[in-house]
Amino acid sequence: MKVAVFSTKAYDRRxxxxxNTDHGHELVFFEPHLTSDTxxxxxDSPAVxxxxxxxxxxxxxxxxxxxxxxxxxxRSAGYNNVDLxxxxxxxxxxxxxxxxxxxxVAEHTVGLILTLNRxxxxxxxxxxxxxxxxxxxxxxxxxxRTVGIVGTGKIGVLVAQILKGFGCQLLAYDVHQxxxxxxxxxxxxxxxxxxxxxDIVTLHCPLTKDTYHLIDDQALAQMKQGVMLxxxxxxxxxxxNAVTEALKSRKIGYLGLDVYEKESDLFFEDLSEDVxxxxxxxxxxxxxxxxxxxxxxxxxxxxLKNIAETTLSNITDIEQGNPCPNIVTPEQKIAA
Numbered sequence: 655m656k657v658a659v660f661s662t663k664a665y666d667r668r669x670x671x672x673x674n675t676d677h678g679h680e681l682v683f684f685e686p687h688l689t690s691d692t693x694x695x696x697x698d699s700p701a702v703x704x705x706x707x708x709x710x711x712x713x714x715x716x717x718x719x720x721x722x723x724x725x726x727x728x729r730s731a732g733y734n735n736v737d738l739x740x741x742x743x744x745x746x747x748x749x750x751x752x753x754x755x756x757x758x759v760a761e762h763t764v765g766l767i768l769t770l771n772r773x774x775x776x777x778x779x780x781x782x783x784x785x786x787x788x789x790x791x792x793x794x795x796x797x798x799r800t801v802g803i804v805g806t807g808k809i810g811v812l813v814a815q816i817l818k819g820f821g822c823q824l825l826a827y828d829v830h831q832x833x834x835x836x837x838x839x840x841x842x843x844x845x846x847x848x849x850x851x852x853d854i855v856t857l858h859c860p861l862t863k864d865t866y867h868l869i870d871d872q873a874l875a876q877m878k879q880g881v882m883l884x885x886x887x888x889x890x891x892x893x894x895n896a897v898t899e900a901l902k903s904r905k906i907g908y909l910g911l912d913v914y915e916k917e918s919d920l921f922f923e924d925l926s927e928d929v930x931x932x933x934x935x936x937x938x939x940x941x942x943x944x945x946x947x948x949x950x951x952x953x954x955x956x957x958l959k960n961i962a963e964t965t966l967s968n969i970t971d972i973e974q975g976n977p978c979p980n981i982v983t984p985e986q987k988i989a990a
Contacts, residue, residue: 655973656680657727658696660688661705663922665958666729670703673962677970687918693717701725701969706732706949707918712740719744725972728982729965732888734861738984748982749968753808755957760812762951763856763886766910770882770945771796797821802852803840804868805859805887806832813856814838825852828859849876854884861888869893874900880907886951889915894934901941909944912951921948 659670662683674681682699686692688708694717696702702723704710710726715737718726726741728750741748769775772793780787800823803810811834814824824840825848826832836842849855855877859865869883870893877883883906885892894915900906914920916932930936938944952961964980971978 655701655725655969656682656699657701657703657969658699658723659683659703660686660692660695660708661922666705666962669958669962670966673959673966677966679966679969688714690714690717693721696723697721699723701727701972703727703729703965703969706730706735707921708735709918710736710741712737715740715744715746719746725749725969727965727969729961732860733982734888734890736982738982742984747972749965749972749978749980750982751961751964751968752980754952754960754964755954756808756812758954758957759809759858759886759951760816762912762947763809763813763858763884764816766884766886766912766945766947767796767854767856767882770908770910770943775945776942798823799853800825800851801854801856802827802848803835804828804845804848804855804857806835806840807858809886810858811835811838813858814840822854845873846876849873850878852881853878854882856884857887857891859887859891861890866890867893867896869897871896871899874905877905879905881905882908882910884910886912889913889917894938898934898937901938901944907943909938909941911938911944911946913949914946917949 657679659681662685667683670681684695688704690713693714696718700723702718704726725747728748731750731752733748733750736748738748773791777791797820801817802825803814804827806826806828811832814835815838818824818838824838826835826840826842827845827848831842868891874896892915897906897909901909914935920932920935938946968978968980
């Protein structure tokens with residue numbers, strides 16, 4: 655099957671081509687994001703492969719359907735960027751990669767926690783400049799601290815497992831309680847209680863209409879003074895303006911982000927020679943207690959290999975009429 659692959663970087667091509675030796679699809683790679691304007695690039699492709707910041711709204715889906723595309727293969731777990739209702743009406747099949755490497759994201763999450771706490775990034779720069787002063791680098795023991803984990807799917811459970819090893823007290827919140835998390839000693843509580851009791855709050859839930867701006871003024875008001883907030887899930891879980899105000903008031907003592915609600919114009923690109931026009935993002939960068947990485951939590955060899963293999967297996971299953979366990983439907987969107 656001919657597949658138009660959008661938002662392609664060199665590493666995407668490397669892993670997809672390696673995995674394709676077992677499938678034999680015709681992969682055509684495009685660097686631009688998929689939008690209604692760039693959909694024309696897939697004009698003769700029955701399948702399209704898209705990534706997290708591609709815009710799969712109704713207009714884009716209509717353009718693809720009009721050109722003969724019938725399959726959209728997401729090389730990501732999340733699908734909040736897809737209008738699933740429109741896709742269903744247009745007869746488009748959507749498949750995803752539900753789990754590529756939860757270890758990668760969980761480990762990156764804990765890396766952000768450790769780096770922010772012990773200010774490793776600041777210490778690294780100081781030492782390179784010959785400054786060995788410890789002033790301003792004071793941290794705290796993770797042992798005995800209370801961590802609130804919002805979302806206890808595969809990634810959330812692994813974060814709990816790692817932090818249990820540090821001797822943390824674990825609180826959890828999810829609409830569906832996970833026995834694996836409870837077995838680690840995590841206590842499920844309501845969200846306000848988790849916010850009130852946690853020294854660290856880390857987000858691992860999907861982005862839905864119910865979780866959009868989950869962290870807003872009201873949620874922040876319930877948190878401890880000086881709380882550490884971590885987000886490696888989806889950017890729009892956080893109201894960035896509210897968080898900025900909480901940083902200014904020192905309600906938030908530490909902020910670690912691997913995602914940002916308006917990241918589509920920034921992340922995965924080299925903008926080092928450009929003037930970034932997003933004033934909210936630029937304001938975040940001015941805080942000494944903020945650490946931002948560019949949506950790289952997933953970025954390990956293991957994850958990229960799994961993403962490529964699952965993506966191409968999904969396409970092969972659909973092409974051959976085999977059952978595919980990774981199809982996404984509008985009902986899943988509601989339940990997610």
